[in-house]
Amino acid sequence: MYRFQITAYTQTGESISVVGSTPELGLWDINKCVHLRTSGDRYPLWWADIDIQESGGQQRVEYKYVRLDANGNAQWESLLDTNRWPRLSL
Secondary structure, eight states: OEEEEEEOOOOTTOEEEEEESSGGGTTTOGGGOEEOBOOTTTTTEEEEEEOOOOOSSOOOOOEEEEEEOTTOOEEEOOSOSSOBOOOBOO
């Protein structure tokens, strides 16, 4: 189980999602991204716990966060030049 979380301030109608290199993360297809959740007491923290099935090979899990506007348009994070790699959640 992996925990994906990020602190992100949003405007009304916006949300944060994660998309990445595995089927569980949408295989980089923004239409298959995983929507993160937040709550009134934890905002601006957005998170999701995702069970990623690792294959027998050395598949590396990579991902990026995206901001979706009210119309579903995506803005990919540009802070990092490279993709992110998750840490195993305990």
